[in-house]
Amino acid sequence: MESSNQLFSRERLTGYEPELLAGSVVLVTGAGALGQNVVYDLALAGVGEIRIVDQDYFEPHNRTRSPLFPSPEEQEQYGSAKAPTVARKLKPLMTAAGASVRHAHSWIEALGDGAFKNVSAVLACVDKPSARAYLADKARLHGIGFIEAGFDGADISLSCFPAVRGEEAGTTPCWRCSHQEIEGEGTVFSCLAYARNIAAAGFVPAIQNAAATLAGLQAEAAILSLHEAMPLPLKFRAMDLNIRSGQSRIITLLRDPDCPGVHRHLDTAPTKLTASANDTVSQLLHELNDFFGAPARIELNPGLVWSAACTNCTEIAEVRKRVWEWAANSRCEQCDGPFARTARNGAGSPIIHYYLDSESNEQILNRTCAEIGFPPLAFVEASAENGPIQLFEMAGSVENLFQSGETL
Amino acid sequence: MNNNNMVNVTFTHPRENSRTFGAEVSLQCTAQLAVQGLMQGNQDGAFLDTPPAGRPYELVLKRTSAMIPPNMTFAQAGVIDHDVIEIRQAGQGAFQQ
Numbered sequence: 001m002e003s004s005n006q007l008f009s010r011e012r013l014t015g016y017e018p019e020l021l022a023g024s025v026v027l028v029t030g031a032g033a034l035g036q037n038v039v040y041d042l043a044l045a046g047v048g049e050i051r052i053v054d055q056d057y058f059e060p061h062n063r064t065r066s067p068l069f070p071s072p073e074e075q076e077q078y079g080s081a082k083a084p085t086v087a088r089k090l091k092p093l094m095t096a097a098g099a100s101v102r103h104a105h106s107w108i109e110a111l112g113d114g115a116f117k118n119v120s121a122v123l124a125c126v127d128k129p130s131a132r133a134y135l136a137d138k139a140r141l142h143g144i145g146f147i148e149a150g151f152d153g154a155d156i157s158l159s160c161f162p163a164v165r166g167e168e169a170g171t172t173p174c175w176r177c178s179h180q181e182i183e184g185e186g187t188v189f190s191c192l193a194y195a196r197n198i199a200a201a202g203f204v205p206a207i208q209n210a211a212a213t214l215a216g217l218q219a220e221a222a223i224l225s226l227h228e229a230m231p232l233p234l235k236f237r238a239m240d241l242n243i244r245s246g247q248s249r250i251i252t253l254l255r256d257p258d259c260p261g262v263h264r265h266l267d268t269a270p271t272k273l274t275a276s277a278n279d280t281v282s283q284l285l286h287e288l289n290d291f292f293g294a295p296a297r298i299e300l301n302p303g304l305v306w307s308a309a310c311t312n313c314t315e316i317a318e319v320r321k322r323v324w325e326w327a328a329n330s331r332c333e334q335c336d337g338p339f340a341r342t343a344r345n346g347a348g349s350p351i352i353h354y355y356l357d358s359e360s361n362e363q364i365l366n367r368t369c370a371e372i373g374f375p376p377l378a379f380v381e382a383s384a385e386n387g388p389i390q391l392f393e394m395a396g397s398v399e400n401l402f403q404s405g406e407t408l
Numbered sequence: 409m410n411n412n413n414m415v416n417v418t419f420t421h422p423r424e425n426s427r428t429f430g431a432e433v434s435l436q437c438t439a440q441l442a443v444q445g446l447m448q449g450n451q452d453g454a455f456l457d458t459p460p461a462g463r464p465y466e467l468v469l470k471r472t473s474a475m476i477p478p479n480m481t482f483a484q485a486g487v488i489d490h491d492v493i494e495i496r497q498a499g500q501g502a503f504q505q
Contacts, residue, residue: 127462128462129461129462150498152497157498159498173477177477178464178466178475178477178478178498179464179498180440180464180478180479238475238498240496240498249473250473251468251473251474251475251496252472252473252474252475253474253475254474254475254476254477254480254485255477256477256478256479256480257477257479257480257484258478258479259477259479
């Protein structure tokens, strides 16, 4: 069998430390054109664990820029969800000893903070601006490097935000410092509507050559960010490149004085709870009451949309989801959305909960924590008697959030 | 330059390199306000179209290759008379259609 030294001999010459890469965990959100190309590069380079998150399905037209597109037989056997398909096809390509790939057929927001546990680098390969903003915020909060990339036909762009901690988290630019049209908590756009808007504005969708080039740049930036001893030339910089002309430019990114993004690093670990995602909200509150020795209040950020008006017919729908999930498709079932109308048509009014306590709606208190947006390992912000907000972590493990590539 | 608080700058279009827009602007103007002004334009019409959601315009000071974030003033960004300010729209992620 090939020794690790032989296998990675060329990579060592470039400065890679295979042992370091083998111990790294990279979270890749989005398994489309860019995501597939980038996980391919990371797998071959010897990254030890790759986590893939995508809620989408393969469609026939994706094939021209999908190196891990499933065959008809594979689709028949395993389905066409992107994340599990890419994970299954990626696993045999991983070169690190004991490498693993995890996947979640989910929105990244639905996985909560647990998705970032033990992660060494976060890569945004998504189209939704709100998902990019979410990733940028979480990467900064958890002190993880964030590599963002995008493209418009033959024009590609990359921006790099290394892991920062302490004071530096507040003074250095984040991705949101220059992308501020994302207003409000968890604002999202439907993928389809978003794609239509972008196309209508004259922007060109992904092509494989652009995706592959950009993925190489993004993977290399991620690998450099994992090696603290290696310089990251694109640190707090953006790069634009046209893959046809070769024309490029480097832009220095600056901290926006009024950036709405997260500019702090979590310097103390949250208090671990025994309450799990399967426990009821009431049970969670009991544990928090016991912790504080007083009635606790749980902050909901983003808020919990209990009911809201369908954006198409304006009838009130029973949402029972966090704001981001409602905003992703804010229609009732009758208008091809996912949310049932309230029992009495025309009745009710929009209700959004921003906190929960023992006086909250009993229907909410009897729901499981997972149902109201606290998955395993989720962070819970709570306080008592107007005291400072403290951070807690739901019980659970990363295995509760992701499936393994081997178990498909 | 008319007074200490005003500068003449040239904006370049994000997609048509040959198109420029000259303007006298206050150093207290933020990037965000400048973009709004460019979307309103002048008697010849708007210099910039309203961008689609998720693709905001970004300003880059050509002399320093530094971005001017939306809430940063031209003074804070170090803009001086006769500077060229490039307008950029970063690419999208895995956008597929």
